[in-house]
Amino acid sequence: MNKRQLFLILRQCTLAAVLLAVSACSFKKDPEKPAPEVVVLQEQDKLIAQPLAVISSMSEDAFIEKIKEQPMSYLEAIKSTNDESLLDLAIGLKKTKVIEFLLSKDYNPFLYNEKSADELRLNGNLKDLIGSFERPLLLKLTSQIPDLMKKGSLDSELRSKNFQIHGCIDLIATILDMEYYKTYKSDPDAGDYIPDVSPLSDPQSAIKGVMQSPVCSSLRGNISTETLQRWAENELASDFMSDFSSSTMLSLIFDLGSVENLSIEIYENGMKLRVDPQALISCSTKLSQTDRDKWNSLVEKHRATDIFYYQLTLSSMRPCKRINAVLKHEIFYYNTGSEDDTGGDE
Incomplete structure (x- = not known):
């Protein structure tokens, strides 16, 4: 081997060594480059995600303990997948203690x-x-x-x-x-x-x-028929007490829904009697005949069609005296059924 060949071999070995060294350095960690961030996902709030499951699976005391430190804005924002509020869920599950706790902490009672x-x-x-x-x-x-x-x-x-x-x-x-x-x-x-x-x-x-x-x-x-019936009955008694001065409120109630079998219930000697509204109108002494006709026309279609529905009508014995004996008291006191205030014909 001559000197030229030996020189070429040494140069190639040197070049290989340099390349190997450079390559090795490229795998070293850059000390100035920060380590990648490790993102830790927080556990999803189960009360927000599955309120029905949470409240159903816990006793009332345990659930109250879980939520007692939470702000009211947080609790009022909780909705189930059916758009039910926390109060809805508590009502559906009849969790009385939870309902009372929420409302006592100023939870919106209309929610x-x-x-x-x-x-x-x-x-x-x-x-x-x-x-x-x-x-x-x-x-x-x-x-x-x-x-x-x-x-x-x-x-x-x-x-x-x-x-x-x-x-x-x-x-x-x-x-x-x-x-x-x-x-x-x-x-x-x-x-x-x-x-x-x-x-x-x-x-x-x-x-x-x-x-x-x-x-x-x-x-x-x-509005339920029962609610409208009660409102109309109360208003009719109020109208009687005020000598039927205005029909505006009764007309307004009739406009809200169907009112049938309109009557006033009074207690006479411990017995409940249904009074025909037209008997009330006829027993008012301050109505002119024209006004009496208007009132009778207003209530006519809301009266019961069954002739046996009313126990006190104009054809009953001394209807006006009996009606006045009961109703001429403090407004709606008649509806308590108190034996001390039943009136009668005395």
Whole structure:
């Protein structure tokens, strides 16, 4: 091997060694380059994702313990896949302690749907429980209706409180109750505070305002016959007490849905009697014949067609004396059935 060949071999070995060294360096970690971030996924909130499963699987005490530190805005935002609120779920599962806990922490008592409202009509205890939290808010809202109507903000106020049809019905019932019973007072036995509230000067306009609110626009036809019957009966008795001075409110109630078998129930000597509304009208001494005819025409299509439905009619013995003996008391006191105030013919 001559010197030239030996030189070429050494040069190739040197070049190979350099390439090998460079290649090896390219695999070394760059000390200035940070390590890739390790992203840790948080566990999804099961109460948000599956509220029905969570509340169903836990005892009431355990569930309350789980949610007691959560802000109310968080709890009110929880919705099931069927768009049911936490209150809806508690109503459906009849979890009384959970309902009472939520409402005692200022959870919106109107935040439940029409399905839950139907269930509450069949469960008096739960209805009374939720109603005890709704009532002060309804009274306050009722007193604000005239100002809200003037400002054109009644609908937005109802929406802010999550009013649905059941809330609209309860609001109208509150307006009527304030008119009939004149004042609410605190119930010391119930432990809740209900302020004295004066009846509205124009309850008819307030009810019309509620009916015209887009939130309550589907009221007509969605009020139970039983509720309408009760409203019409109360209004008819009120009209009798005021010598049938105005038919506006009764017409308004008739406009809300179907009212049949209209009557007034009174207690005479411990016995409940259904009074024909036309007997009430005829027993009013201050109505002119023209006005009496108008009132009879208004109630005619709402009277019972069965001639045996009424126990006290114009053909009964001394109907006016018996009606006045019972009804000429403080408004609606007659409906208690108290033996101390049954009247009779004495």
